[in-house]
Amino acid sequence: GENVEQHPSTLSVQEGDSAVIKCTYSDSASNYFPWYKQELGKRPQLIIDIRSNVGEKKDQRIAVTLNKTAKHFSLHITETQPEDSAVYFCAAGGYSTLTFGKGTMLLVSP
């Protein structure tokens, strides 16, 4: 089955800095790569996703890049704000299942 590795497990940045979270996946058949943000005590919420036929996607301050050859994808957050503090999960999916990484706790200090 699919295996998703996510790094780092924790990331502390100053407000205004950029943050990068990286994931690797094992199954070359995976074709869907979403990122979820989970605030404390709340449900995961989709923030951005990318499909295997696209190399990069951007939505305001967040962007995701995908390297299919190397089987890795990354989340980039620019101009971080305290409200970006949360746990972020990457995932890799095929037709029927979605496999999640173990999460990155992002702490943005004012």
Next chain:
Amino acid sequence: EAQVTQNPRYLITVTGKKLTVTCSQNMNHEYMSWYRQDPGLGLRQIYYSMNVEVTDKGDVPEGYKVSRKEKRNFPLILESPSPNQTSLYFCASSTSQGSQPQHFGDGTRLSIL
């Protein structure tokens, strides 16, 4: 409002006492799934369903059952709960298949003593 509703939100119970966590969605989604979330382990898929009467195992199905008799409902059944099933559970749904944006419920925190 489009939503995935789980009940109960919190439950404390004892080993061996059968329990059911309900999940209902109002978006006419074909695909539904159950995950458990444990500290340091992320979200792990328990079971999923591609449509009515079609269910399959995820990564951690042991000790759980599911059914999909109606499109909107996907209950998770613990026939004989054990303490290692203490966890935070999420139900999710999406259109057509797993490789689509999933909408999560608010979660059910189960404690099994």
